[in-house]
Amino acid sequence: MLIPKMLLWKLARHLAAIAALVLLGGLLSATLVRLAPGFDTDERELDPALNAGSVRALRQSRAGEHNILHFYASYLRGAIHGDLGTSHALGQPVQSLLRERWPVTARIAGFGLLLAWLLASTLAFIACLWRLPAYEILGTTVSGAFLCIPAAVLALLSVILNAPGYLAIALIVFPKIYRYSRNLLAKSYALPHILAARARGLGEVRILGWHVLPVAGPQMIALAGVTVSIALGASIPIESLCGLPGIGQLAWQAALSRDLPLLVNLTVLVTLVTLLANSGADVMTYILRSDGRIRPSAERGSAIVNAL
Amino acid sequence: MNTARKISCVIVLAVCAMSLAANWLAPAGYAKQFREAPSAPPSHQHLLGTDEVGRDRFARILYGTRISLLLAPAAALVSTALAALVGGLAGYLGGIWLRLARGFTDLFLSLPWLFLLITVRALLPLNVSPLVSVLITFLILGLLGWAASARVLSTSADALRNSDFVLQARASGLHGPRLFLVHVLPNLKPVLYAQFWISIPVFILSEANLGILGLGVAEPLPSWGSLLRELEGMISFREEPWRLVPLLLLIVVMTSFQTLLSNEEMTA
Numbered sequence: 386m387l388i389p390k391m392l393l394w395k396l397a398r399h400l401a402a403i404a405a406l407v408l409l410g411g412l413l414s415a416t417l418v419r420l421a422p423g424f425d426t427d428e429r430e431l432d433p434a435l436n437a438g439s440v441r442a443l444r445q446s447r448a449g450e451h452n453i454l455h456f457y458a459s460y461l462r463g464a465i466h467g468d469l470g471t472s473h474a475l476g477q478p479v480q481s482l483l484r485e486r487w488p489v490t491a492r493i494a495g496f497g498l499l500l501a502w503l504l505a506s507t508l509a510f511i512a513c514l515w516r517l518p519a520y521e522i523l524g525t526t527v528s529g530a531f532l533c534i535p536a537a538v539l540a541l542l543s544v545i546l547n548a549p550g551y552l553a554i555a556l557i558v559f560p561k562i563y564r565y566s567r568n569l570l571a572k573s574y575a576l577p578h579i580l581a582a583r584a585r586g587l588g589e590v591r592i593l594g595w596h597v598l599p600v601a602g603p604q605m606i607a608l609a610g611v612t613v614s615i616a617l618g619a620s621i622p623i624e625s626l627c628g629l630p631g632i633g634q635l636a637w638q639a640a641l642s643r644d645l646p647l648l649v650n651l652t653v654l655v656t657l658v659t660l661l662a663n664s665g666a667d668v669m670t671y672i673l674r675s676d677g678r679i680r681p682s683a684e685r686g687s688a689i690v691n692a693l
Numbered sequence: 694m695n696t697a698r699k700i701s702c703v704i705v706l707a708v709c710a711m712s713l714a715a716n717w718l719a720p721a722g723y724a725k726q727f728r729e730a731p732s733a734p735p736s737h738q739h740l741l742g743t744d745e746v747g748r749d750r751f752a753r754i755l756y757g758t759r760i761s762l763l764l765a766p767a768a769a770l771v772s773t774a775l776a777a778l779v780g781g782l783a784g785y786l787g788g789i790w791l792r793l794a795r796g797f798t799d800l801f802l803s804l805p806w807l808f809l810l811i812t813v814r815a816l817l818p819l820n821v822s823p824l825v826s827v828l829i830t831f832l833i834l835g836l837l838g839w840a841a842s843a844r845v846l847s848t849s850a851d852a853l854r855n856s857d858f859v860l861q862a863r864a865s866g867l868h869g870p871r872l873f874l875v876h877v878l879p880n881l882k883p884v885l886y887a888q889f890w891i892s893i894p895v896f897i898l899s900e901a902n903l904g905i906l907g908l909g910v911a912e913p914l915p916s917w918g919s920l921l922r923e924l925e926g927m928i929s930f931r932e933e934p935w936r937l938v939p940l941l942l943l944i945v946v947m948t949s950f951q952t953l954l955s956n957e958e959m960t961a
Contacts, residue, residue, distance in 0.1 A: 406796075533951070535943075537902045640812045660803050
């Protein structure tokens with residue numbers, strides 16, 4: 386009975402922190418857009434066909450956005466009732482834009498993450514099992530080379546090579562997962578009890594499942610949470626350059642046109658997804674640790690953020 | 694220092710030296726147009742050919758390297774100073790200040806780096822003079838890139854606040870800024886150096902991302918980002934492979950930086 390209570394308490398704390406950070410993130414974004422040069426200018430005002438009354442009406446339509454606290458309060462009121470506002474640049478309700486675009490980003494980022502994790506963890510496991518110097522050098526060189534290529538260049542290369550967008554995301558995330566998990570597994574394999582298990586003739590699969598993963602598990606799960614944030618961030622250049630109509634491309638368009646309602650909603654959405662991924666990883670680690678399936682580790686997610 | 698690090702050090706120093714000597718090494722200025730030879734292939738006159746408006750690509754790489762390699766450390770300096778101010782001070786003060794600073798860094802870290810960077814840069818004016826665009830680009834990198842470093846520094850400063858020598862200094866009557874400046878800050882130096890060096894390659898890559906998206910350094914000033922933007926017009930690698938030189942140079946320099954940084958800082 387004690388564990389579910391503690392788990393509930395942990396969940397409540399996470400949710401409260403997420404709510405506070407998401408609200409602050411939205412306010413920060415709204416403030417940035419409000420302070421951005423050119424915020425007050427509507428390109429339609431330059432149309433010579435419009436008379437003074439029409440120009441006044443245009444200015445009046447954005448008057449509610451001048452006081453940022455007033456705008457944010459009315460935005461939150463609307464959001465509670467399911468109204469996320471209307472995009473100035475695209476002239477569509479933000480809700481429908483997000484509904485249209487989110488699946489594209491979710492598919493690209495999801496496939497990209499899946500591919501990156503499969504590739505990186507398989508190669509990291511092989512590197513730790515084989516322990517061949519040539520393989521180590523190859524793995525380090527390949528992952529190092531991808532680590533040095535900007536996300537936007539990978540997007541351009543995927544356009545030139547006619548490769549899918551998720552491959553670019555996979556190649557951006559892969560080196561980070563590979564390097565971190567390879568070092569983590571190497572450290573775990575070097576632990577005395579694992580060396581003893583190997584000396585007693587335990588099979589590699591059993592060592593991996595029963596001794597290595599329980600030690601490396603918490604950090605791998607935390608890493609999974611962090612990679613969601615990396616994939617979401619990379620989706621902006623990739624979707625913009627590859628012409629994919631997702632959230633990343635929408636954020637790009639919203640920022641260029643100083644579209645306050647759209648940008649605030651996108652910031653809230655991206656912050657929410659990132660925080661949910663990180664908190665989900667944290668809660669999962671907690672549950673597994675309570676079950677005794679994984680062992681405590683001193684390092685946590687924040688250390689991974691810094692290492693990446 | 695092992696061999697790989699020595700080689701990396703030589704590469705970084707050589708590239709820096711070449712970029713600093715651009716005025717003597719480059720066959721022409723970065724903006725000089727050879728209108729009779731636009732999109733020319735490599736020749737004796739133009740070692741890496743010319744771009745679409747006839748500017749010497751080798752000259753632009755040299756000058757662009759100078760901008761990227763000099764200003765990324767400047768941005769890293771700004772971000773590390775901010776991190777020391779926010780994280781170091783919050784860790785030293787502890788209590789509510791530490792919680793506030795951690796909440797603020799959490800807010801910054803909850804937004805993906807590229808999302809934050811690209812959005813903020815896109816919000817700022819784009820039709821500015823080249824020099825102003827350089828300042829905006831690298832100032833943004835410095836002003837937005839402090840959060841992860843501040844997080845690390847707040848933890849380190851928090852640990853120092855409770856250390857024996859700080860307690861003893863406090864007991865001896867030392868308080869306030871003097872205690873922070875004389876005893877805490879000097880002991881944060883190794884962490885500050887590490888965060889500074891880690892930030893440089895991150896900022897080089899970030900500038901490249903911004904440049905490719907047209908949000909970086911404005912024309913005609915070159916930078917690695919604007920040079921990589923040339924890849925946008927490529928149809929295949931076989932057609933004009935010399936256009937990949939800026940990318941290869943970036944990979945070589947970044948790899949050298951990675952090798953120079955110790956394993957502990959870069960990985961688990």
